[in-house]
Amino acid sequence: MSHSKTDNTGALPRSILAGAIAGVDNISRTVALTAFIFGGALSAGVPLALVLFLVTNVLATCVYVAGRALPAPLFSSVQNAPVAVLYPATLTLSATGEPTAIFLLLGATAVASGLAMTAIGFFDLGRFVRLVPYPVAAGFLAAVGALLARSAFGLVYPGNLADLAADIAEQSPEALLPMLSIGFAIVLGLSVWLFRNTGVILALIIGLAGTYGVFSLHGIDLAAARDMGLLQPRVSGIVLPSAEDLSTVVAQLDQNMLQDILPIVGAATVISLFGIMLNSAGAELILDRDIDSRHGLVRAGAVNILTGAAGSTISYLSASTTAMSQQLGSLGRAPIWSMCALTVVAIPFASDIYNFVPTFVSAGLLLFIGASIVKVWVLDQFGRLGRADWLLSLTIVVVSILFGMVTAIGVGVVAASVIFAVLYARLPVIRSTSDLRTRRSRVDRGPAQTAFLDAHGDEVAIVSLQGFLFFGTAMYLTAHIRGLLEKSGKIHTVILDFRRVSRVDASAIATIRRIELLAGSYGTRVVLSEMNHETNRDIRRSYLSLGPNHILQTARTTDEALEAVEVEMLSRLEDKERHESATSALDRITGDPAVTKRILMKMSREQVAKGTRLITQGHQSGDIYLIDEGRLSVLLNLPDGGTLRLRTMAEGSLVGEVASYAGLKRTADVVAETDAVVYHASTERIAAITGEDPVLAAALHRMVAATLADKLDRTNKLLGDAE
Structure with missing residues (x-):
């Protein structure tokens, strides 16, 4: 103490x-x-x-x-x-x-x-x-020091150092x-x-x-x-x-x-x-x-x-x-x-x-x-800064001595702008590139439609962008799109995802025009999706031609763009494949119509009115549903009382298989988006099938496993593309 x-x-x-x-x-x-x-x-x-x-x-x-x-x-x-x-x-x-x-x-x-x-x-x-590069700021301050020393010398001697040396040699009182x-x-x-x-x-x-x-x-x-x-x-x-x-x-x-x-x-x-x-x-x-x-x-x-x-x-x-x-x-x-x-x-x-x-x-x-x-801002920085950065600081000092501080600041501002543009241009504007084989809309489809989209997924390219799209980065986008079109030769749609783009400048808009011309030469359309308010405003008031019948099109979200192109591609299917059902989905998985019929007989066929909740978030349940007609929505309940649509399940889709296999609580609500018909297998019914009919149980589990494997494979491919 x-x-x-x-x-x-x-x-x-x-x-x-x-x-x-x-x-x-x-x-x-x-x-x-x-x-x-x-x-x-x-x-x-x-x-x-x-x-x-x-x-x-x-x-x-x-x-x-x-x-x-x-x-x-x-x-x-x-x-x-x-x-x-x-x-x-x-x-x-x-x-x-x-x-x-x-x-x-x-x-x-x-x-x-x-x-x-x-x-x-x-x-x-x-x-x-603080955006001003350190070498420029250091050069400004060092230039001030040089000017201060030179001006202080001028207080006591009217000439320069050469004149002083001559006066010293002559032993002049000056x-x-x-x-x-x-x-x-x-x-x-x-x-x-x-x-x-x-x-x-x-x-x-x-x-x-x-x-x-x-x-x-x-x-x-x-x-x-x-x-x-x-x-x-x-x-x-x-x-x-x-x-x-x-x-x-x-x-x-x-x-x-x-x-x-x-x-x-x-x-x-x-x-x-x-x-x-x-x-x-x-x-x-x-x-x-x-x-x-x-x-x-x-x-x-x-x-x-x-x-x-x-x-x-x-x-x-x-x-x-x-x-x-x-x-x-x-x-x-x-x-x-x-x-x-x-x-x-x-x-x-x-x-x-x-x-x-x-x-x-x-x-x-x-x-x-x-x-x-x-000394502090130039000499001591010699070993700390890169050679080019140090020379930039020294250049600003020399310019200030020869031409004055106003000119030196002008040189510094220009240098800062160039450094900013060069460094920012090095940042990757392209976050990831994928296609329909790895990235789909939020609509889960039946096996036939899924297989078709897998087979033809390389006809659609999804390019996710990021950062500020300006003259320094936009040129890389043009080169990237050109490379995709030349390499594939069959891409009919390129979706540019702007979700992570902060702004675009006039040069970027000119680049989009060049991409439009490039895509037109390949018979490809370009969809600009998920633009923020400022980007959307800048592009719409430009000279670009946008619309459903133009090469350049827009979509409110990337998911909407993906769903639209999927629907268009699926229209090429034959009628029986384009309209899937529980029966067609099971036939494709089991390969045996007789087994399909037996599985469906073990499940209860239910008419579901629009808005009916089949699965409740947070509940413990192992029930699964196979959609025969209509659509179901997977909705996440948010803390503020709202909901977020996670997925839409179409005909031939299996719903609820993850919680059924893992024994987990339901992570979201499942609600009928339209009037629908579903085949329902409760936890008790699944257990009964497993105990009474091993062959049928194996087919049922194969259906669930195939659905899970497809989702896992798609997720792994998407993560691989993101890397």
Whole structure:
């Protein structure tokens, strides 16, 4: 008991420390992000941006976790990824010289993302975002990291790496700031590698202490450091945008500028959706627990709408901060309150902190974050993804660098569509193929008709389809039908069972037209059966010719289609075979009319009115019935009071033989579908025949065994076709 108390006592300080580290990490990232967006000529917007971003961190975290049971903390924060995508737009708007333009851009993007998150969460549309193939999503996020690193480098050096190499060779002062930034990014990487959870904080301490130590050693004051570019231009009080500032910005937004900016805003919104979905999935793996992503999307959306209206940037769940806190052993809500408290305390001093942080520290931190994103989503995936998938992710990154994020998203969407089509096309659209020898309607017929359908069953093909019938899968159906017709040469009917088909597209309808032409050349008709409402609607409003006298026909159910074709085929029988009876059925089984006559004499011939129940579901009975005239229905009673027709038994059929032989309770009702005449053998009569006349009993049992064997054989063949 005391041991447990000690553990709990130790957990609280660890949790508070973890929250404080998360707070320092958030503050440092916020300072770097603010310098990234508002550095240079737009520095007047820094104080307000710092306050907005820090308040957003606190609000996003509190709203996300409010009312949730939390065995471990979850943290939300403003995100670098969407801002990296927006960076080209910020450069465009910086020409106005008004920080208000940047706040307007950030806020509009946050509101747009918030609306999208809310809609996706409320209507449960996240599954569509998850349909994007993993290599494409990974490429998007890696591209964001590459853009962030490139833009951060641009903060401290106007040229490219080749220019930097030349300046280094010439020992130009211009090379100092980018070299310090790259050096600090390397220090961050080594520190995180050595000290996974506290590495960023330790590197910041080293960077700040080292910088001011050098300043002191060389007598460099803060003003001189700012002149050298080692510190950002000094900022002071918050300047709130006025209505006049807003009007000035809006007046400068011409059509060309909007055409450049709006696609970038759309791209940032898309990236924010991928970001929150993947961060949620990452947090689930980190915490080893399910996170209600719909709930989280709605909450994150509400926060983004609210903070975006104030001019803040996009925020959502941060898997990296959550992972760091988890690794430090934090529990419950203490880390959250600790992080929020530290952030709130820092808000009044945010501008002072910004003035204190060297330029290369902010740039180096962003370089490190960008490089880390590229490492996680591209470099680390090299051995995990297939070669083609990995090259696709890399291609998206390269396209984003060369042509921008909007083009990269376009390439990704096209790639996702192609991957989806190719992978879906590999799924078998043809579930099974059978014929009348294995698959029949629900009408059980006498031996003569059954034998005829067995002999000519290969004249009818039943093709069961599944999935989404579209251009990628429809071509296989045409090839399959062609193969059936060419191989057989005598198929007069093809039944296409659409029961498991979800939808068809225009290409699939064109394929059905080609099948119609193909079938016509063989003198074959095609019956489309069991189409759902949407498929039936799409096909009927197309240019296809449907009807009883056309090559293409329809049937409400596959069973109706099978029964119709069976009736048509049986019309070819001679009259005495087409109209079976108890006598003709027994003659065919026993091969001896005298034995048939003796069996029927032992059974009672009964007139049965339509609707009469002969067998009751659940009753224990071994009676059997042989139909002489009319039809019987086998009906299953459902829990809701309704009934389901399982079979229809025609003349010459034997009914009730399974329960009679197995000694089981009746599994369904048997009711006269029409006025009928049956031969009835009760359990007692069967027992009497067995005891009194072994020869007759053998013939009777042979009739039952033949019926059971036929049903078993048909079932086995049907299962074999399904495989």
